[in-house]
Amino acid sequence: MMGHQYDAQPKLFYHSFTLDDRIPATSVLRKIRKHIDFEFIYQEVKDCYGEKGNVSVPPPVILKMMLLLILYNVRSERELMNTLPMRLDWLLFLDYDLDSEIPNHSVLSKARNRWGVEAFQRFFERIVWQCVEAGLVDGSKIFMDSSLVQADASNNSVINVNKEALKMHLVKGFNELESRLEEKRTKATTRNRRPAQRIRLITLPPIRTLP
Numbered sequence: 001m002m003g004h005q006y007d008a009q010p011k012l013f014y015h016s017f018t019l020d021d022r023i024p025a026t027s028v029l030r031k032i033r034k035h036i037d038f039e040f041i042y043q044e045v046k047d048c049y050g051e052k053g054n055v056s057v058p059p060p061v062i063l064k065m066m067l068l069l070i071l072y073n074v075r076s077e078r079e080l081m082n083t084l085p086m087r088l089d090w091l092l093f094l095d096y097d098l099d100s101e102i103p104n105h106s107v108l109s110k111a112r113n114r115w116g117v118e119a120f121q122r123f124f125e126r127i128v129w130q131c132v133e134a135g136l137v138d139g140s141k142i143f144m145d146s147s148l149v150q151a152d153a154s155n156n157s158v159i160n161v162n163k164e165a166l167k168m169h170l171v172k173g174f175n176e177l178e179s180r181l182e183e184k185r186t187k188a189t190t191r192n193r194r195p196a197q198r199i200r201l202i203t204l205p206p207i208r209t210l211p
């Protein structure tokens with residue numbers, strides 16, 4: 001018998017739903033979440049935060065968001081935050097729930113300014129190297145100019161790669177991402193300033209007093 005879908009009334013509560021059940025075991029984000037330590041960042045940036053004031057987004061979450069930007073080639077921080085509520089695997093990766101508050105898109109740029117771009121890059125390299133040591137990096141395929149090609153490399157050759165050689169590629173990739181995000185922020189700032197500049201250029205004719 002053919003089934004028919006009727007207008008459904010949104011549920012207020014979902015008692016049998018969990019993010020963990022919806023994300024497959026083969027998800028790469030599950031593997032990264034299981035094998036990679038992000039907690040080291042607390043000790044590294046503790047001097048960048050004061051004892052009082054508003055509570056920041058936890059530093060490990062900021063690092064994970066930065067990793068999502070790169071893994072999924074997200075074009076901007078704003079797009080990342082807009083997409084986040086729709087991606088259950090991203091929410092699980094960040095240890096968020098369906099009703100978790102999504103941070104403002106500016107948290108990443110503020111964190112880079114607070115920690116320093118060089119420090120941010122160093123933390124990112126440390127995470128990628130952990131992925132290599134955990135065997136999460138597969139050398140059978142590589143991406144070049146958005147084209148998928150076969151690579152003449154094995155998993156062992158990737159794992160045993162020289163750390164400095166890998167660092168060169170990571171620096172290049174990080175700089176490209178940083179320049180792309182910086183370019184978007186510059187364009188946005190320019191657009192925001194244009195109306196104010198036009199207002200400043202408006203001049204009124206001199207007031208003539210009647211005799």
